[in-house]
Amino acid sequence: MSREYTQLEKNRLEKIERLREAGLEPYPHRVERTHTTQEALAAYTAAEVNGDAPENLKVTVVGRLRSMRPMGKITFAHVEDGSGRLQLFLRSNDLGQEKVDLFNRYFDLGDFIEASGELFRTRSGEITLRLEDFRIISKAITPLPAAKDEVVDGEVVRHAVLSDPELRYRQRYADLAVNLEVRQIFRIRAAILRALRDFLDGQGFLEVETPILQPIYGGAAARPFITHHNQLHQDLYLRISFELYLKRLLVGGYERVYEIGRDFRNEGVSFKHNPEFTQLEFYWAYADYQQVMDLTEEMLRYTARQALGRIQFEYQGQVIDLEKPWRRVQLSQAILEAVGIDIHAYPTADQLRAAMQAKGLAASPTATRGKLIDGMLGDYVEPNLIQPTFMYDYPRDISPLAKSKAGDPSTVERFEGFMGGMELCNAFTELNDPLDQEARFLEMGREYAADDEERHPMDEDYLRAMRYGMPPNGGFGMGVDRLTMLFTDRPNIREVILFPHLRERED
């Protein structure tokens, strides 16, 4: 034990001793359960409706004690399991005063209990289990950080709720144990993942898994985490995207592939960035970015319907509607409207920078033309994109894996999807010309300083794959964490990640 027990914990350790002295094992191996709490409630209600004698319904439930109200010779309590809550009623007439006292003296909030008896309704109408027997099945030593719950109009209202974000994230188990709505977030997250898989499977996509440990990272402009394989004496990178491996699979003959998994980017954290995050990417042979936009709309409508049961939802006070077709705006048009600069009129970085400075906009002296444009998008356009919007046709120099637009070599067929003021997804008509791709890698190498870790490394094996012939295809990537933020109305990515990264701390 690295930490002294608190007085509250010492009290409970003492109770463990007393229980054992009384021959009651606080951590038994096996338990009985005939009903979940919700099944018990449903069974009672059904018996009432059928006119059966509901009071003869015997059940055994298990779960965690969430409230206790001892009143002398009787005690009320609530037990909570994965399905919900059920009130327990202990009466000395039924159990003997000794057992009621045992409960009151040696059972605490947070303990797990197995309880058997008959269901009835109290005077106030709550379906309740009148105990005929009960026992401890797991004793909690540390008290849960919640004081009390109150039921107001059927809603559980918590008092002195655990709210310190640091505690909630570091001790997510405690957060989940006391904050019901946090448990709901991760049910929705699971439903989102299931719906995305259902949808893509239904469209004939094959789910695959590609390496997380990679000798060369690529597919995005981000700094990687570096790790090391001892026996091979080889440094390896944690992947920053799946893109280059998934497109190799199109060369191999699969026409539709997707992967859902973890990406790792060694960069700053923010309300929408976590060092590891969950990404969906798919690649679709013989499709272009317009078709990918159509499929994206369909996929998100399906996902919302499956995960939320509806396709309108509220995000930070704004109702977002997935029903209507998404707005589709050319990036150059959006920037023209937002800041009054026609990027087509400024074909070089220096010209564009001068135009931005003339408008009083911040413009990095070292940024490429594409980065300047992307900067204006992020600062002046993105925060206002609340309703689902596709922004399309991006600068070539920030899109080294996307195919150029016919007749416009400075622009590529790329779109990003936005919602709730956040970038949600990114897609393009994929570049499948190996000679053009090689030239792009070389361009990237020139534009970034040699020591810039964002520099795209040359991936010779990827070029070799491409030379065998890659079908024309449309590719797509989406941050699943951000989609979960939107669907659960959470303003911070940490709220939708069970164990978000926090700085290490000694307890």
Next chain:
RNA sequence: GGGCGCGUAGCUCAACGGCAGAGCAGUGGCCUUUUAAGCCAUUGGUUCUGGGUUCGAAUCCCAGCGCGCUCACCA
């Protein structure tokens, strides 16, 4: 990495230069249909850590640690 804010009992918070407190939880007592049960009594503190100023510091100053917000960064 920069700026701003926060860190007090298990939880939620007050005290803002002058005796460290409240509610809930805990402990003891009363209470046979309660439900934030109620009533009486009561325990519990390295005020994040380390320095400094002061007769006196939770409070003011400096440094550190952690968290939050924000800026930078993140095609």
